[in-house]
Amino acid sequence: MLLIYCPYCEEERSELEFRHGGDAHIARPTNIADISDAEFEDYFFLRDNPKGLIFERWRHIHGCGRFFNAARDTVSDKFYMSYKAGEPKPYIPGVSPASEKPLSENVGETYEATEGTAK
């Protein structure tokens, strides 16, 4: 049974108090009535089912009732973090793809940035 941190209650609670809510960061198109069949398919039906890092929604349904997001590893079930609904998708160092590294993380000179990966 998972142990889940609710970012609103600010504590870890047992999975029994939560309900899973599917993938996170899938925004409902504001012009949903006008989107194409392909766009609707992509929005509503298609999911990645990754092995490893996933961003997903949870609701603390038997607690504060709030929806929030969490970053979890689908293999180990380790939670990297959870965060409030509406907050941007976080960058998980060492886990998120490098392409998703936010600009602020790229500021500042590092050995890797200038010389490449140490051999």
Next chain:
Amino acid sequence: MSGANRIAGQGRLTPARTARFTFDGKTFDALEGDTVASALLANGVHLVGRSFKYHRPRGILSAGPEEPNALVDVSRDAARRQPNVRAPVQEVFDGMKVESQNRFPSLAFDIGGINNLMSPFFAAGFYYKTFMWPKAAWEKLYEPFIRKAAGLGVAPTEEDPDHYASRYAYCDVLVAGAGVAGLSAALAAAEAGARVILVDEQPEVGGALHYDLSVKIDGQNGYDWAQATAAKLKAMENVTVLTRTTAFGYYNHNFVGLVERVTDHLARPDRKLPRERLWQVRAKRVILATGSIERHMVFANNDRPGIMLASAARTYLNHFGVAVGRKVGVYTANDSAYEAAFDLKRAGVTVAAIVDNREKPGEGVLAEARKLGIEVLAGHSVVDTKGKLRVSSMSVARNGGGSARSIPIDALLMSAGWTPSVHLFSQSRGKVAYDAATGRFLPGTYAQDCLSVGSCNGTDGLQATIEEGLAAGELMARATGHEGGGKVELSGENAFEWTGGMAGSGEGAGVDTTVKAFVDFQNDVCAKDIRLAVREGMHSIEHIKRFTTNGMATDQGKLSNIHGLAIASEVLNREIPKIGLTTFRAPYTPVTFGALISHSRGDLFDPARKTPMHAWEEAHGAVFEDVGNWKRAWYYPRSGETMHDAVNRECRTVRSAAGVFDASTLGKIEVVGPDAAEFMNLMYTNGWDTLKPGRCRYGIMLREDGFIYDDGVVGRLSEDRFHVTTTTGGAPRVMHHMEDYLQTEFPHLKVWLTSTTEQWAVIAVQGPKAREILEPLVEGIDMSNEAFPHMSVREGKFCGVPTRLFRMSFTGEAGYEVNVPADYGEAVWEAIWARAEPLGACAYGTETMHVLRAEKGYIIVGQDTDGTVTPYDASLAWAVSKKKTDFVGIRGLKRPDLVKEGRKQLVGLLTKDPKVVLEEGAQIVADPNEPKPMTMLGHVTSSYWSENCGRSIAMALVAGGQARMGQTLYVPMPDRTIAVEVSDMVFVDKEGGRLNG
């Protein structure tokens, strides 16, 4: 005397404290603290069971939970009976009844033993091949017969009268196993101030110290040190010590399941005590100190009663004071078995010989054996045994050939080395790694916050084990923020460091296909079976396991896995890690259903929801039906009435006079806020801007894919307040669905949602006399048709209490739904009933409600829809706003498949023979003579006898149904084909005039 084989001065039990039990009807004496196994051995009983497949006589192999043979049926009384209990684990209590299993007519003479002679026909995988034909015979003949012949114990038939407890616990450090390593770890963690839970499956702590008398820790005898340490830990406030408690499952995020056996060892348990207690522990850190399990040797006829693990014989002697034989042989591949021989010899038992299949045994044990005058046959193997119901001799031969020599014995102790217990580690999703040097699988990559210590981690040597335990305890305490206490130091010494060990079949296992050298005792898998599996093409251990059933019995291969792997490795000529290890699954040992379900049975299995009027309904003879967790009045039979009679009467009465119905279970959600109407516009297909306060509208809620999710009448109480009703079963998910959109997609809307389902009692009063019944009870509401028309809501007082009075109808009659605070529900119902009854009205239940709504073609979401029905399919296009630019489902409704011609649509069906009532769920076809498989057009969703129509009526989902009006279709049934005509769905009052009556 508690058994002829009890040796005075040996063991730790008190001779004066006896307990009496029966085994297969015969009475035996035991000592308090005995297990069933030790007590039987004390009385010279080795034969305790018959094997699974071949019905071979079997004895006691082990002294622990790994026992594959000695499974017995233990009972306290007729109802308190448990099959498949492992005799070395079950403690004896006075008055206990023990029965052997899987034998007929008796243990000593078992007819099923013929299977042993027939064994050439029962080769591995035989059931995959032999019983394939004819097909029908599998179910009727082969399978029941095989089950009976190969059965384990028999499940009890009476209800379990015991109760079970369950609790959650939290700690900094959970230590599984209270041997040297676990005690050291717990001590260090506890001294540092961590909250510690220490568990061990045995009645006392100590683990291997139960049998190893040579161990001294801090100058004290090892076992005594263990008890003193446990006492010290128990006295500490931050420590819980649980014995007779098995950590059976290691789940996500350090969640560990424990089962504590509370009363199974007591003769007269306090009735207040639970039989078992389930502990669900969330630990910040876990220390696994689960020890090792000794492996048996694989050789011909290694399963006769009297042949057992060397450490088990040592336990029976040193802890229970029982000699397992008078003249014992030892067959080993490692040093530890020598110590069993030494202990027995010193206790006065004759040791016939130690047969060691190594050329070079450990020097220390060899010297000691010489000193004690025990013959050691190094480089030899036991190649066979004799003895019908107990071993009587072993045949010993020099490795590599030579003639065999028979040595008479009455017990044979064996050891092939030790298998680290990595079960819990593996359950935690840790990856084991093969250590080729010692031939063991050890904890490799960790997946959770845990550490393995002691022999389960491959740590040999007493001092090393102590130090590893202490270090882990301290480390885990520090990791959970506990810095207290000084450094704990302990020193230990023991007689010999053990070397050696082997896996796989030895010289005596035979290479032919007839020798029975058992690898898995519980499932009767021999070395030859593993070889056969490989010959038949199974090269992965997962395949070999399933083909032979090796390791698939209830002992989960605690003894057999490594041997099975090693034999496959020999035959395939590939290294063990290349063949792979099967994954260990929870539970480590069997757990009773009672412990798992605890209080959740009978009335407490699932909560029952009752409306405020439930008691009245019960008193008036209502028959109830379950709708979700709700108990709903189904119909109210009068004396002598069948259900059919009662429903017909209720249906007639509602349309001719009136009926009173408990609608309290309807889901109710209060939608409040300045943006409430905008929110409603997004959640429902209908437009809500035009709905004036005081009016109601039937709303349809879709999912984003365009299919109907829920429906219900919504009343607008004011500009910013809606009283939403949902289906009875749908209330929680509709609330969840609304919250989801409000919190995550439309968080800018100022709306608050409150579930009010249980705040309002709802009494529907329907029929021509409804207004007459209610009018005198209403205050402050003009009840006239003009002032209060159909589909309106008013607030006022009813019987003096606040009400939300709805003018609405789910029957097609003029009707009202009286909402009053739930606490007043019963009183208001009685007041209404007092007026209704004299006017000729009746109380009606859900069955009548269903018929009446079907007569009007009103759908029930979940009955007439199934998650693939759109509002257009259900003839509810009028409820979908054409003006709105957005609502949940607006895009889904435009999907190509949802606008396609020929979709299944809801229509009415009238049987050609009006007396015939269709079966709900029945399939519909156009051509009853079409060869199978026939083209199915749809199915019947609702079907009733309509007393008001004087005929049957039905609703159905039919492909292209709207275009089939008046067509004849067919409903094929097993015994006949029923002709039906497609119609619209309104069967009563097509103009709808009665609503305004």
